[in-house]
Amino acid sequence: MAVYTDVADEELAAFIATYDIGALLSCKGIAEGVENSNFLLHTEAGYFILTLYEKRVDPNDLPFFLNLMQHLAAKEISCPTPVANTVGELLGTLAGRPAAIVTFLEGMWVKRPRPEHCAELGAGMAALHLAGADFAMVRPNALTVGDWRPLFEQCGSNSDRVQAGLSAEIEKELRHLEGRWPKDLPTGVIHADLFPDNVFFLGDELSGLIDFYFACTDAFAYDVAICLNAWCFEQDGAFNVTKARALLNGYTKVRPLSEPEYEALPLLARGSALRFLLTRLYDWLSVPEGALVTPKDPREYLKKLRFHQGVESVKSYGLDL
Amino acid sequence: MAVYTDVADEELAAFIATYDIGALLSCKGIAEGVENSNFLLHTEAGYFILTLYEKRVDPNDLPFFLNLMQHLAAKEISCPTPVANTVGELLGTLAGRPAAIVTFLEGMWVKRPRPEHCAELGAGMAALHLAGADFAMVRPNALTVGDWRPLFEQCGSNSDRVQAGLSAEIEKELRHLEGRWPKDLPTGVIHADLFPDNVFFLGDELSGLIDFYFACTDAFAYDVAICLNAWCFEQDGAFNVTKARALLNGYTKVRPLSEPEYEALPLLARGSALRFLLTRLYDWLSVPEGALVTPKDPREYLKKLRFHQGVESVKSYGLDL
Structure with a gap:
């Protein structure tokens, strides 16, 4: 199961506000992955996955992973696409952890x-x-x-x-x-x-x-x-x-x-x-x-x-x- | 955390097919509730919650709970509304457990x-x-x-x-x-x-x-x-x-x-x-x-x-x- 971190309401809302994805309508912790905390977000702009990177991921590696996903998505590989915040960054901080928002992918x-x-x-x-x-x-x-x-x-x-x-x-x-x-x-x-x-x-x-x-x-x-x-x-x-x-x-x-x-x-x-x-x-x-x-x-x-x-x-x- | 039951792919698809909500596009276990297993479903008809009732819920009580939600929703109380399957039932069986699909509710x-x-x-x-x-x-x-x-x-x-x-x-x-x-x-x-x-x-x-x-x-x-x-x-x-x-x-x-x-x-x-x-x-x-x-x-x-x-x-x- 994979929700290791509780996020305070106000902190979450403030984090979402740094993205151009509208107001938050729903946020549910999802039981997927074992390394990080994952939340399914619904905002006025659609559905997204919010990931908080827990300690097993080296923060120095995150730019590689996020830029790679962005590169692959641009080449029409179907994968989560990182969403840039209003200042153009793919990576933010939430609850003291590196955090990113990526697009939601259909399928099972x-x-x-x-x-x-x-x-x-x-x-x-x-x-x-x-x-x-x-x-x-x-x-x-x-x-x-x-x-x-x-x-x-x-x-x-x-x-x-x-x-x-x-x-x-x-x-x-x-x-x-x-x-x-x-x-x-x-x-x-x-x-x-x-x-x-x-x-x-x-x-x-x-x-x-x-x-x-x-x-x-x-x-x-x-x-x-x-x-x-x-x-x-x-x-x-x-x-x-x-x-x-x-x-x-x-x-x-x-x-x-x-x-x-x-x-x-x-x-x-x-x-x-x-x-x-x-x-x-x-x-x-x-x-x-x-x-x-x-x-x-x-x-x-x-x-x-x-x-x-x-x-x-x-x-x-x-x-x- | 609340996903106690793993559901086989074919069984899930067969269960969804007993509802008039289109094909399944996504199913994610969610970390909410402590009594039952809950999944967020996306189907061609929209977003729903699938609940598998685990052993702490008496199956004999389920008709009361489900009919109540239906009654309240009809009176414009905002609550999950049970979705009836194609034969008009609110309650089905999945992975050996009583199971119901309800509408997804926005909010946190x-x-x-x-x-x-x-x-x-x-x-x-x-x-x-x-x-x-x-x-x-x-x-x-x-x-x-x-x-x-x-x-x-x-x-x-x-x-x-x-x-x-x-x-x-x-x-x-x-x-x-x-x-x-x-x-x-x-x-x-x-x-x-x-x-x-x-x-x-x-x-x-x-x-x-x-x-x-x-x-x-x-x-x-x-x-x-x-x-x-x-x-x-x-x-x-x-x-x-x-x-x-x-x-x-x-x-x-x-x-x-x-x-x-x-x-x-x-x-x-x-x-x-x-x-x-x-x-x-x-x-x-x-x-x-x-x-x-x-x-x-x-x-x-x-x-x-x-x-x-x-x-x-x-x-x-x-x-x-």
Whole structure:
């Protein structure tokens, strides 16, 4: 659930008055996202989302995220568009936190994606990659191969409390990836967190992408690998090759993958699985007793990692190359 | 926070299809209310609230609540209006729970009400009482004087864990109220839970009343007494007589209070304070370790009870009678 901050009435009204969106008619905290506080606003000018950035977001990164959304929206990628205030700024302050107002996006995320959704996701992600090509700002990925070992070291021997032998397994995988991580793949703006809850659909059609707060400059194929993990496994842990094929075909119809990108995909998928295994492990071990938020089970990503360890080529992802 | 139930995509779409409100464009869980799961829906026909009734609401009471809202809305009380499905029913089933769709109401609740808000509340409550006069259904108050002792007995000696001597203090108050509780006051539909978060404003004007899930048939003046407690004390526990005067004057301009109602008000205020003290005490003692919801502090209502114990007449509420 995601309303961490209470906002005083007068302060909210004063904040809204710094925008050219008319008077406030309604403001409801919404149960979406886990990093920030989100409110659905209705004003005389329409519907908007107000986000208060909580402490897990680095304020220095916000201009990148907000300018990116503005850039993408101008290129007709359907995503929340930041609204500038009356002095032209995308970022303000509310309740002591950085705060932004973005446009409201229709659509709903799909809890059990089907291959049709994966195909739409692939195409939408490829369009995002193309649209970001001339975005001028750069933000290195803060959760890529070089960041995983420090994260792992913070978990330390506690990892084995989650599953016996986990420490050794992660250590071995880290060594494998650190020696082989590709450096020369086509690079640009990636979303880096395109999980189903960040992709809206109306019926079977993709209606928008949200939550750009992990977006960064990295290999496009790594974004694809993240989605293979996030979209193409069943609840029981089984890999669904039909969904993977749909995702990859959807992607390549809009932006073809190069030979080196295809070849790197199994390794990138292992890396992406390890990245989410490690962040979930860290969160799992950091949650205080009796906390309000139930962390996600890191073992889901251990299973995914093991699957990709057994993959020899993209044929396992449903492609006949 | 209040989204207790996850609804499957297909099930939600099928449910919406039983209403004549067009296709679903957006559905967001909202962080409002504590008893039920609430979602803000946008469909081709507009904005609505979808409520899933969780286990604290007795399904047998739902027809009373929904028909009441329909009745009041028809009398131009601004409140959520239940939307009938294509076979004319106000109540359906979703995710195994009773579910209803009501119209979306503009406005925001006021976290720190001022006397102007109290005056509006008084007038709005009186209008509600008048509008309910010819509502045909009856629902006895399930949390009135006769229900307090059983609730207290369930708390037992644990009460003293909350505050030393609390048990004895409640026992004494119960005996006082049980012997004197008025039976012949003007009676009709009351809201019975008109706390600030159930009253919406646009600017200083009341724009609507929500959350009728404690509404029942009881003395009108008891509703007034509940509001004296809920609206007229400051954060530090001090009674604000200016707010009380505004509330009572706002009320009586629309529906005059009779002599017996005025006289009963201090006793009804004691009873109302005890009712919320007891339900909060019960919740406080029932919450399991590490629960998601922080219960409200019962001692707030102990302070309010003590204030009214010292009141001799409605003069203490700011009226010159």
